[in-house]
Amino acid sequence: MLDIQWIRQNPDTFDIALKKRNLEPQSECILSLDTQYRSLIKQIEKIRAQRNSKSEQIGQAIAKGNLLLADTIKAEVSTIKEQLPLLEEKENEIKSSLNQILSCIPNIPLEDVPIGTNEKENILIRSVGNKPNAVHLSKEHFEIGEELGLMDFDRSAKLSGARFSILASDLALLERALGQFMLDLHTSEHGYTEVSAPLLVRDEAMYGTGQLPKFANDMFCTTDGRWLIPTSEVSLTNIFSNEIIDFNLLPLRLVALAPSFRSEAGSAGRDTRGMLRQHQFWKCELVSITKEEESHIEHERMLSCAEKVLKKLDLHYRIVSLCSGDLGFSACKTYDLEVWLPGQNLYREISSCSNCGSFQSRRMNSRYRDSFNKSLKFTHTLNGSGVAVGRCLIAILENYLNKDGSVTIPTILRPYMHNLEVIKKNILWSNR
Template sequence: MHDIRLIRDDPQGFDARLSRRGEAPVSDRILAIDARRRAAIHAAEEAQAARNRASKEIGAAKACGDEDEFQRLRRMVADKKDEQARLEEDARTAQAELDDLLLRLPNLPLDEVPDGTSEDDNVEIRRWGTPRSFDFPPKEHFEIAGAAPGLDFATAAKLSGSRFVVMRGAMVTLHRALAQFMVDTHVTRNGLEETWTPVLVRDEAMLGTDKLPKFGDDSYQTTNGWWLIPTSEVTLTYSVAGEILSADRLPIRLTAHTQCFRSEAGSAGKDTTGMLRQHQFEKVEMVSIVRPQDSRAELDRMTGCAEAILEALNLPYRTVVLCTGDMGFGAQRTHDIEVWLPGQDTYREISSCSTTGEFQARRMNARFRPEPDARPEFVHTLNGSGLAVGRCLIAVVENCQQADGAIEIPEVLRPYMRGAGVITAEGALK
């Protein structure tokens, strides 16, 4: 959410920064609503003051026996009460209109973020690993003999429809191994605190982490009002909502392995084959709560944590900075990590790490005290995938496939795979 004071101080500058995200100028509308709200508040306060004065004068008029003045003052008190109530309602209406407008505006990009309108304008900042040269045509994950028995899309469609999968045998073991390896790495090497959170949350948690009101269609809501989380970014970040943290508690670095749920609104026809884009999936999330001066460095640190998982699995990847037109709604700057998928002969996103600055903190009123007696300031929040488990499974299966349909298991995963080094062409662990 945006600071209305900054918009008042520099409306043209606000519009200019917002225009980098393809948004039309909006400061005139914001300031007009704000002026109407402030005028209503001021008028209500004046009505209250006049009512208080009249109330005090009623007693004097009664004591003097001035019945006409007494009745006039009584009418004035009643009129001012009604006027005050009307003005306060006007102020509340204007406040709600202002809040709704501000909540629907995306975050402002950092100056360093490249301008652009689509993913074609993203800027690659590094590349790791060399895609493997196959002596046979590499297949996509669902076509590989060793993976196919464990990826049951037909049963999933019978149970739930499209964009679901039932995993069996070696595939579900590999999926679980990847998640456990990610969590263990983030805890033991990267210093994140493992956390378990609910997957059902209230409106406030979704709004505080910028998923509402604009993107309600992208998530699932139960009939009694809970939301299924699109990612544990929601729960991990909102865990500090409404708090004033002491400076010595920062940084807070959290990780969680959870089920995630997305409606995939707007993705009709995209990645409908296989398990690249699912309604229900698992992700190991990273969230950091930091001081404002530390957030940019923390983004690089978080990105490095995600990259290290891919390097340990020996999966080639590239990291890009998203342009202004491709960034997520709440981001100030985003690093996407794209893993090499030989079956598609391209890089595909497997992690997105972003700093939101104080954008989310304002929405959920999360602050800290730089010093014990200092005025509270908003924290900065960051989030990133560390990694998307299903997409990582796809990358392992495709990059480690063999000519006969077997899949070689990366060395670091074997302790989690009961010591197995291969998934055979029949789908068994060996």
């Protein structure tokens, strides 16, 4: 959530920032409600003070034996008491309207974020490695997986419907190996602390990281009102909601390997085949919580940590800086890592690393005490995939495919796969 005081002081800058995100100006509406709200608060405080003062006068009048005066003042207090509930109700209505608007306004892009309307205007930062040019690398991952006999979409549809998959034997082992490799890398080399956190969270947690109220339709809600996490960012970041963190503990660097759940309500017709866009998928998530002056440096560090996964797997990828119109709701700056998929002849996002500044911390009230002047400040939060396990598996299938249909296992993963070097065709179940 944005700081209302900043909006008061910078209404034009605020509207310009919204325009960069393809949104209409909001300052006039917000400041009108804010003015009404603050005026009501003053009015209510004044009336409460009058009530308290007159209540004292009643006691003084009774003490002096002036019962007539006491009755007169009591009548005045009674009138005041009738006014207060009406004003307080109006105050709550305006406060609710103001908070509803503010809770649906996205973060403000940083100055160095490129201005643009959509993903076509994202800026290429750099490419790493070279595209493989072998002629046989033209199959998509689902063709490879099904021909190996180790990837099944028909049976998963029987169980759960569309956008699910079943992996078996060596492909299931590859998925597990990838997750374990990522965890080991980030904990042993990058200094992240592994966390196992809940997959079901309350409304407050989803609100804290910005999924609610705007994106409720993109997620799964249980019958008791809890939500399946769309990313471990939700669980990891909200661990420190409503807390004042010890200054000396910052930056906090957390990592979790966990399934994520998304309804993909806005993705009808997109990536309907295969594992690219599923309702359930594994992801290795990185979260950093920092002091405000360190979030920029931490963002670059997080990007390099995610990159290291792809470098060790020897996968060709590129880095793009998202333009203002393509930024996620809570982000003020985002880098996407896009891996090359020869079967699609496209780059596809495999990691998104975002600096959210104080946007999430204001929503979840996560603060630290400044070491210099002891004032309380909102933490800065960052998150990124390190990386998406399923999409990494896809990249390995398409980039490490051999002419005979087998798939070579990257050297770095072999210790996690009982030193297996090649995944070969292995029809486990008869045709249906």
